[in-house]
Amino acid sequence: MSEAVEATVAEQDTDLTGANRILDKYVDFPGALMPALQEIQEFYGYIPEPTVHLTAERLNVYTSQIYGVLTFYAQFHLEPRGKYIVRVCMGTACHVKGAGRIAETIKDRLGIGHAETTEDLKFTAEYVACIGACGMAPVIMVNDGTYGSLTVQKVDEVIKKYQQMD
Amino acid sequence: MVNLTIDGKQVTVSKTATIYEAAKEAGIHIPVLCYAKKLLPYGACRVCLVEVEQMKGRLIPSCTTPVSEGMVVTTTSDEINKVRKTVLEFLLVNHVVDCPVCDKGGECDLQDLTYEFEVVTNRFEGEKFDLPTDEVNPLIERNMNRCVLCGKCVRVCDEIVGYGSYSFINRGFETKIATAYDRGLNCEFCGQCLSMCPVGALLPRPFKFKARPWQLKEVDSVCGYCGNGCTVTLGVLNKKVETIRFNDKIGVNDGNLCIRGRFGYSYVNHEDRLTMPLVRKDGELVETDWDEALQVVADGLSKAQKGLGVGIISGARLTNEELFVLKKVARTLGTENLDHSGGECYKSVTEGLKETLGVAASTATFPQIEKADVVLAIRSDFYETHPVVGMVVNQAIRRNGAKLLVIADKRGKLDKLPGARTLLSKPGLELDVLNAMAKVLIDEGLAQTEGIEGLAELKTALTDFDPAQVAERSGVDFELLQTAARQLAGAKNVAILMAYGLPYQGFNKELATAAANLALLAGIPGRAGSGLYLCGEKANSQGAIDLGILPQGNGLGAQLMLSAAAEGKLDALYVVAEDPLSSYPDRDKVAKSLEKVPFLVVQDLFLSPTAQQADVVLPAASFAEKDGTFTNAERRIQRVRQGIPTPGKARTDGAIFAAVAGKLGNSLSFTGPAAIFAEIGKEVPAYAEFDFNEIGPQGVVWGGETLQPVSHKVVNAGAGKTVEADFKLVTGSALYHSGTVSTRAKGPIAVLPEPYVELSREDAKGLKVVDGDLVKVNGNGVELQLKVKVGNRLPKGVLFVPYHFAEAQVNRLYKGEAVIAVKVSK
Ligand code: SF4
Ligand code: SF4
Ligand code: SF4
Numbered sequence: 004m005s006e007a008v009e010a011t012v013a014e015q016d017t018d019l020t021g022a023n024r025i026l027d028k029y030v031d032f033p034g035a036l037m038p039a040l041q042e043i044q045e046f047y048g049y050i051p052e053p054t055v056h057l058t059a060e061r062l063n064v065y066t067s068q069i070y071g072v073l074t075f076y077a078q079f080h081l082e083p084r085g086k087y088i089v090r091v092c093m094g095t096a097c098h099v100k101g102a103g104r105i106a107e108t109i110k111d112r113l114g115i116g117h118a119e120t121t122e123d124l125k126f127t128a129e130y131v132a133c134i135g136a137c138g139m140a141p142v143i144m145v146n147d148g149t150y151g152s153l154t155v156q157k158v159d160e161v162i163k164k165y166q167q168m169d
Numbered sequence: 170m171v172n173l174t175i176d177g178k179q180v181t182v183s184k185t186a187t188i189y190e191a192a193k194e195a196g197i198h199i200p201v202l203c204y205a206k207k208l209l210p211y212g213a214c215r216v217c218l219v220e221v222e223q224m225k226g227r228l229i230p231s232c233t234t235p236v237s238e239g240m241v242v243t244t245t246s247d248e249i250n251k252v253r254k255t256v257l258e259f260l261l262v263n264h265v266v267d268c269p270v271c272d273k274g275g276e277c278d279l280q281d282l283t284y285e286f287e288v289v290t291n292r293f294e295g296e297k298f299d300l301p302t303d304e305v306n307p308l309i310e311r312n313m314n315r316c317v318l319c320g321k322c323v324r325v326c327d328e329i330v331g332y333g334s335y336s337f338i339n340r341g342f343e344t345k346i347a348t349a350y351d352r353g354l355n356c357e358f359c360g361q362c363l364s365m366c367p368v369g370a371l372l373p374r375p376f377k378f379k380a381r382p383w384q385l386k387e388v389d390s391v392c393g394y395c396g397n398g399c400t401v402t403l404g405v406l407n408k409k410v411e412t413i414r415f416n417d418k419i420g421v422n423d424g425n426l427c428i429r430g431r432f433g434y435s436y437v438n439h440e441d442r443l444t445m446p447l448v449r450k451d452g453e454l455v456e457t458d459w460d461e462a463l464q465v466v467a468d469g470l471s472k473a474q475k476g477l478g479v480g481i482i483s484g485a486r487l488t489n490e491e492l493f494v495l496k497k498v499a500r501t502l503g504t505e506n507l508d509h510s511g512g513e514c515y516k517s518v519t520e521g522l523k524e525t526l527g528v529a530a531s532t533a534t535f536p537q538i539e540k541a542d543v544v545l546a547i548r549s550d551f552y553e554t555h556p557v558v559g560m561v562v563n564q565a566i567r568r569n570g571a572k573l574l575v576i577a578d579k580r581g582k583l584d585k586l587p588g589a590r591t592l593l594s595k596p597g598l599e600l601d602v603l604n605a606m607a608k609v610l611i612d613e614g615l616a617q618t619e620g621i622e623g624l625a626e627l628k629t630a631l632t633d634f635d636p637a638q639v640a641e642r643s644g645v646d647f648e649l650l651q652t653a654a655r656q657l658a659g660a661k662n663v664a665i666l667m668a669y670g671l672p673y674q675g676f677n678k679e680l681a682t683a684a685a686n687l688a689l690l691a692g693i694p695g696r697a698g699s700g701l702y703l704c705g706e707k708a709n710s711q712g713a714i715d716l717g718i719l720p721q722g723n724g725l726g727a728q729l730m731l732s733a734a735a736e737g738k739l740d741a742l743y744v745v746a747e748d749p750l751s752s753y754p755d756r757d758k759v760a761k762s763l764e765k766v767p768f769l770v771v772q773d774l775f776l777s778p779t780a781q782q783a784d785v786v787l788p789a790a791s792f793a794e795k796d797g798t799f800t801n802a803e804r805r806i807q808r809v810r811q812g813i814p815t816p817g818k819a820r821t822d823g824a825i826f827a828a829v830a831g832k833l834g835n836s837l838s839f840t841g842p843a844a845i846f847a848e849i850g851k852e853v854p855a856y857a858e859f860d861f862n863e864i865g866p867q868g869v870v871w872g873g874e875t876l877q878p879v880s881h882k883v884v885n886a887g888a889g890k891t892v893e894a895d896f897k898l899v900t901g902s903a904l905y906h907s908g909t910v911s912t913r914a915k916g917p918i919a920v921l922p923e924p925y926v927e928l929s930r931e932d933a934k935g936l937k938v939v940d941g942d943l944v945k946v947n948g949n950g951v952e953l954q955l956k957v958k959v960g961n962r963l964p965k966g967v968l969f970v971p972y973h974f975a976e977a978q979v980n981r982l983y984k985g986e987a988v989i990a991v992k993v994s995k
């Protein structure tokens with residue numbers, strides 16, 4: 004069992020009101036699993052385990068089947084995610100221009116690698132493929148903001164900026 | 170029918186067949202890996218590819234492609250072999266090849282295919298899987314490094330078992346089979362998945378390193394637990410049953426088993442088995458030889474018979490032949506006090522069905538359930554009492570679109586099947602719901618009334634069961650009640666299912682009567698394809714009824730014998746294959762009877778709590794140690810075969826009875842099950858048409874696939890009764906167990922080791938308890954302490970306690986009623 008799962012098991016008292024309200028809309032539609040899960044993720048920011056059990060019960064699908072769907076599609080997150088999602092481009096151009104070093108820096112400063120989240124739930128790092136801004140390689144995105152032509156120093160500045168925001 | 174050519178051979182098959190099936194029928198071998206006869210076509214592994222002239226240019230998976238007229242199929246060619254070889258090479262890239270220590274070695278499809286296609290070297294190279302083995306549970310080991318992703322386990326657990334443990338997770342190289350959240354397996358442990366797995370990825374743990382498959386002697390017999398009558402093929406080595414082998418070739422269960430059938434065999438090898446007769450001397454039970462023990466039994470019983478009399482109480486796990494000899498013992502003694510299984514629960518059949526249909530058995534066979542359009546399950550959850558019937562219901566729904574209706578006081582697994590509708594009733598009022606449904610049929614003119622006797626009286630009686638009022642007092646949804654009745658009347662093929670057994674005594678005769686009324690009004694009994702099924706708790710419950718192990722003449726039934734003994738009005742009790750102290754309702758009464766009765770003989774496998782009270786204990790044989798026949802809940806007579814010798818000096822019940830009769834001065838002239846079976850035919854006409862030695866792999870069904878009722882009489886079934894209390898307790902069987910024997914089986918006991926009380930989340934919240942807490946349950950003047958299990962099957966205010974565990978003494982509280990008012994506190 005991964006630590007993340009243990010963590011979600013521990014917080015069994017997730018407030019399920021939101022999930023219940025979402026599922027109300029889908030109970031009578033067979034095949035509504037994907038949209039239901041997407042909405043749940045939107046609401047909670049990730050898919051807490053208790054909502055999976057609830058979905059299984061209310062839509063009458065197996066928990067295992069939902070877990071299969073959740074692990075197949077990269078869009079679903081099984082663990083709480085940071086407020087700021089730091090996407091580090093690992094595309095060819097960025098790779099050549101030192102994306103590795105950028106990722107290292109983030110790991111060093113925030114302690115998180117790919118798909119990891121800081122304990123205070125502020126940052127989640129994600130290594131992604133080309134995000135279409137090769138001209139400014141190496142590139143990272145923090146939520147909707149794009150930061151290009153990065154150096155270690157610039158990364159530090161970006162991080163600091165978000166650390167100061169709340 | 171469709172004509173096609175396979176490898177130059179003309180083949181004619183049904184038009185629904187696939188190429189693979191057509192080839193198989195014609196005796197042409199096509200290798201397969203992900204195909205399984207009992208699962209829906211899948212087509213994932215590409216081992217079964219063939220060439221079809223009409224579809225040139227690509228190879229076609231034979232296991233999913235239906236045949237068509239004039240098809241010309243080639244199953245082997247260089248090209249085909251090359252592709253198959255490549256598939257295998259790919260599988261072998263990541264698969265750890267640890268055949269020498271894999272229990273599947275010798276019967277592994279991957280091993281066999283690798284050999285068949287001579288995959289000596291591999292053109293591809295890659296990382297070997299290195300996943301941890303799941304051995305959290307005691308029964309099934311999952312080693313995903315050996316998995317070939319055929320998906321059979323995923324499919325069988327869904328399509329047949331209806332549990333849904335597994336799913337494919339992740340993608341690419343990371344793809345694997347896992348449970349939700351990739352945790353250790355925690356399920357029903359029916360083992361269907363491991364019986365389907367073509368490789369050594371899923372294995373029975375109790376069998377680890379016990380034997381190579383080819384060393385095992387296979388003995389086809391019948392499961393000794395419930396009335397489903399599943400075929401179990403014993404895997405025997407060195408006089409020990411080491412495993413139950415997969416066998417989908419014979420019997421009624423298509424290779425499906427539940428945890429009891431697959432893993433419950435181990436009590437047979439239990440070290441606590443009785444191996445010597447015991448006689449009480451100076452207050453102690455001491456070992457002795459048969460001669461002395463039998464003499465003491467014969468003397469004691471004769472003396473008692475001359476005094477206040479002898480009572481004989483049997484279980485329903487003896488073979489028909491043994492039961493027959495037991496009857497001879499009763500006659501030799503001259504006692505009419507004969508009964509089985511606590512004497513009450515089977516009255517649903519012997520009285521409920523008998524009074525209405527004139528027959529004392531289910532009217533149709535199990536294979537017909539799969540073709541039913543509507544299935545109505547009454548009270549107990551078949552997935553727990555008769556799990557393999559539950560699986561058939563699941564298939565009826567998933568394959569054939571059957572509608573499932575359940576009338577019960579709690580939600581069970583049946584309720585989760587697609588489209589299932591549960592008429593959730595207050596405990597004790599299911600009877601009223603059935604009556605109200607009958608009233609709907611009559612009032613709406615849907616009832617079949619021709620040739621039905623007693624209709625006028627029934628109509629009068631049903632005035633008390635206005636559907637709206639019944640809905641109101643039982644809590645069942647009014648519209649659902651009406652719809653259910655209409656569905657029953659409108660469907661072509663209907664199966665009505667009800668289980669009976671020790672924990673389901675309350676209103677059992679009445680419920681069966683009401684079910685029979687409903688069935689008659691819907692024209693079900695005797696109609697081909699439809700049936701009313703009453704399924705007994707024990708392997709040979711039906712046989713015990715057929716053979717008349719019932720009070721003879723003016724004799725006493727089990728409960729009256731126990732009362733008589735408790736009042737000092739009976740001088741001896743001979744208890745066979747039963748543990749009344751643990752499993753009969755009203756333990757205190759049973760305890761008093763056993764204490765009071767001057768002479769007690771107990772014949773069993775273990776020194777049960779009842780046996781501990783005995784004056785003489787006779788060690789008997791388990792189902793795996795004897796030959797004979799069982800009759801299952803659909804009237805199918807099947808062969809039970811001996812796989813191993815009895816331990817120590819133990820003897821079969823039949824041999825013991827014959828010896829007792831001998832000591833009593835009546836040496837029976839027949840020996841051996843075949844001869845006795847022939848004798849049975851002389852007294853039980855239904856059995857007369859069969860010859861023991863000609864009972865084939867599918868058994869024989871007395872009365873035919875559809876049993877014609879002798880009468881068509883509707884009878885007032887009376888009204889149910891619930892209790893008014895904050896907490897209402899109901900008892901029943903838990904899936905993992907059957908009677909109390911399974912509590913000696915390593916499999917079931919490891920999964921469900923202790924008694925518990927199940928309650929709803931709401932009640933758990935109200936009582937401020939969580940799983941595992943102890944609560945006091947107080948009712949009928951008795952207080953028990955039980956562990957809490959929180960679940961979502963139960964409505965608020967209803968508690969469930971399984972009855973299997975002797976030490977919990979649930980039967981001190983349960984006196985045979987349908988529902989008990991209790992108080993619960995921390
Ligand atoms: S043992 Fe039965 S319930 Fe458990 S995973 Fe296997 S098939 Fe499913
Ligand atoms: S575990 Fe066995 S049955 Fe399941 S997918 Fe793997 S190989 Fe097939
Ligand atoms: S207990 Fe019943 S359902 Fe289970 S394997 Fe035995 S006969 Fe079949």
Ligand code: FES
Pocket residue numbers: 092093094095096097098132133134135136137138140141142
């Ligand atoms: S490679 Fe990084 S943005 Fe294109």
Ligand code: FES
Pocket residue numbers: 200201202203204211212213214215216217218230231232233
């Ligand atoms: S057996 Fe046909 S594709 Fe697997």
